[in-house]
Amino acid sequence: MTTEPPVDAVSDAFAVLSDETRLDVIRVLGDAGGTGSFDALPFSELRDRVGVDDSGRFSYHLDRLVGRFVERTDRGYRLRVPGIQVYQAIQAGVYADHEDIGPLETDIPCPEECGADCVCRYEDFRFHLECADCEAFRVRYPVDPHSFGDDLPADLLRAADRRLKRDTFSMELGFCPYCAGPVDIEYRGQRRRLREPTEAGNPVASRRTCRRCHWFIDFRTSVVALIKPAVAGEFAAAGVDTFAVPQWSGAYEWEETVLSEDPLRVELTMTVEGVTRIVAFDGELDVLAVQHPDEPVENDILRGRQS
Template identity: 30%
Template sequence: MSRAREDAGEDADAAGVEPAEAFGVVANETRLDILEALWRAEERPVSFSDLHDDVEMRDSAQFNYHLQQLTDQFVTKTDDGYDLRHAGAQVVRAVRAGTFTRQPDIDPFTVEGACTRCGGGLEASYADEQFCIECVDCGKSHGEYEFPPGGLVDRTDEETATAFDERVRHLHCLAADGVCPSCAGRIHTEIVRGGDCCLDVSLRAEHVCERCRNELCSPVGLVLLDESVVSAFYEDHGIDLSSRPYWTLPWCVDDEYTTVEGTDPWRVTIDVVLAEDCLTVTLDGDLNVVDSECVSCGG
């Protein structure tokens, strides 16, 4: 990062409001209603009168007071009316996601696939905003990741599992590309060997945002979900990789298919096996593909 960009980032932080002040501004039902009304609007900017009517607050002066408290930080004023700033939209999304308002409790349910270790059935469960998939027989984890409560609303079990799969793919592919899924800050990634891990693997990738400290970890193989060489390998076998839940792909959840070839620098190979063919993909310490080779593993 250039010195100028670092300075710009520091200036932006200095120019912002204190977190307590920012949260205090939106800790009001009327102000949340205003943000929701702007978020729902089919066309923006929204005029003062239309916004006032939508919020349904009798006292125009009181409504204007609350609107002005939101302006600049969460709402922007133009010649044509009012519009949401990114921060305002984020508040609405957080509310609708249930992050601060819901504590759902759902019964465990069966999901597609079999345990990569023992072949047993797989079951999904949800607690403390963590969605977990594990084997009902041996208990092996096939993933435990954050999932907002709103993702459970108005969905069947199958639809919830599909949404979870899509979310895991999206978040971890972003992280592997160096972009924080939460704040878009710079992600630092490293390969970690050993230690306790809820994913039940001995080798994992750890992603930590340098700005907001958001943390994600995954088996190293999960990064291959976004690699064209792997997608093409599946297509050559008549399979759409995106249609397969990640937890049904052994190289995504188990390190049996992962081999450490070196640690200084890191070189890790992952074997992706289909039918009688094996695609071996080599990654460096930044999880970049540096080589790949496809060979027949049939007799």
Template identity: 30%
Template sequence: MDTERTAADVFRLLSDEIRLDILRTVARAQHENRETGVTELSFSDIYERVDVDGTSKLSYHLGELTGTFLRKHENGYAFTHAGEQLVRFVLAENYRHPAAVGPIETDGTCLHCGEAGLHATLHDQYFLLQCPACERPSFSYNVTPAQVQAHDGPALIDAVIGDLAGDLLKMRQGVCPDCAGRIDTEVFDAREVPVGNTVPASFATSSECKQCLRFLSLPLTHAAAYHPESVVFHWKHGVDIMGTGLWEFHHHLHDGQWTADRVDTDPDEYRVELRRDSASLRLYLDEDAAVTRTEHVKQRDQNDRRSR
């Protein structure tokens, strides 16, 4: 079987309900055998479980699926990566329209006007945080119908926070959270973009996957906040970065507690300062938003005194 199919050819393979039933059957059999670790399902076992008119027809459908969605072994059939991803999507029913959500009142500050208190809703199947004061969006992120079904109210917000934190950690390593391809990140001057005059961020990051084109842009301060040194620094000051919504960081921009400056141009170097109580953490980043060094600073008598 030729496995070099076009995307259109691959999606046509799924137009037959019998083939989808085969994929669901293999997934359910793997779930039943999860304690034994057996991942393959034999031809005869599939035939017993799938409503198909004859072994020759089942053989035909298995042949169409093999190479793209299934792998054939001596002991039976198991998933390829594409098959694994697809069947989870189908079983979770993530092709359905999610239920309505909100508005849910949540903590956070509007990135644009600085007003506290945001409303979370679903808009065009995206998790959206909107400011009730200026009615502008403060943050949005993708959610799945299964996620909406499994969580409601504050639990949904917590689920989005966890997903976002995990995605940002992968992006810091240059890995796309969607396709695991390569993510490239660069720093740009946020004041030079059309919305720059409404956002209190001097510099921001632009991260883009070269394979699936996933894109995310964040204030440089927010991107630096997920560095391990920052996570530890804030934890010692009673803040769980990984368990806090990124939109809850916006007020640090408005009150000047988090700042970002360009300190060199050949090559470009940026300094992010994250202040907390009487201490602050300085992170120095290159043009790719990679942290090159850090400094801990204590404020004493209004003079910086470095502690290493």
């Protein structure tokens, strides 16, 4: 009876990485970057920097990396793209341990207007933001441990906002920020922890899910609106940079109304830094119209009667 040799490329890659010397090689080669490229290091210099005296032993470990993670060039050894990505994950702290932080007080008001402010904390590789009292508001999203500094909570809030913006933008462009897989959009309707239904209709939230790795983000429509070119452009013309506005409520005001269920038409009134615009969305969260509040609402467009 014969046993099949392990041919799986993924398990082979992880087997190659499960060695401290090899991870040190990746770290040293990564650190050698910074001049516009990932520099190549000659064998002897690389061995010196990794700190291995035994040339034969070092050569063995280096050879295991060559091919998938490292390439041999005329000027020495250099990281290939998969090697760079391992280095980046190490630098981001993806595989590091971290201590829980918080809860820390912030000056972000509870969006339910219960009178309390929000607290933030860092736990289980995730940023959390919630009301200190009524717990009605919650942002929870992964942030890498090395992506924020010691000035807390400011650094943590800034890191979470950046990560959320980046990922929202990627999902909005239709591809997953982690595996580049295609993204599906689904309206989930009224959501707990959003606002109570208004007289005019219910606030809605949408979920975007990666078909390949199943990563998902739930968005309020207002968060998507901030990065839509048609919306951002209107605000920019009035002197407001919507890209600089934090993703969580408190930084801006919004009121969302479902005008029609089929086809889905959503009207969003947003006020950012004193500037108000009314945005109409369809079921794909495409912008149908952006209007000044003094202009009459174009009901035909908003209600979807127009083809």
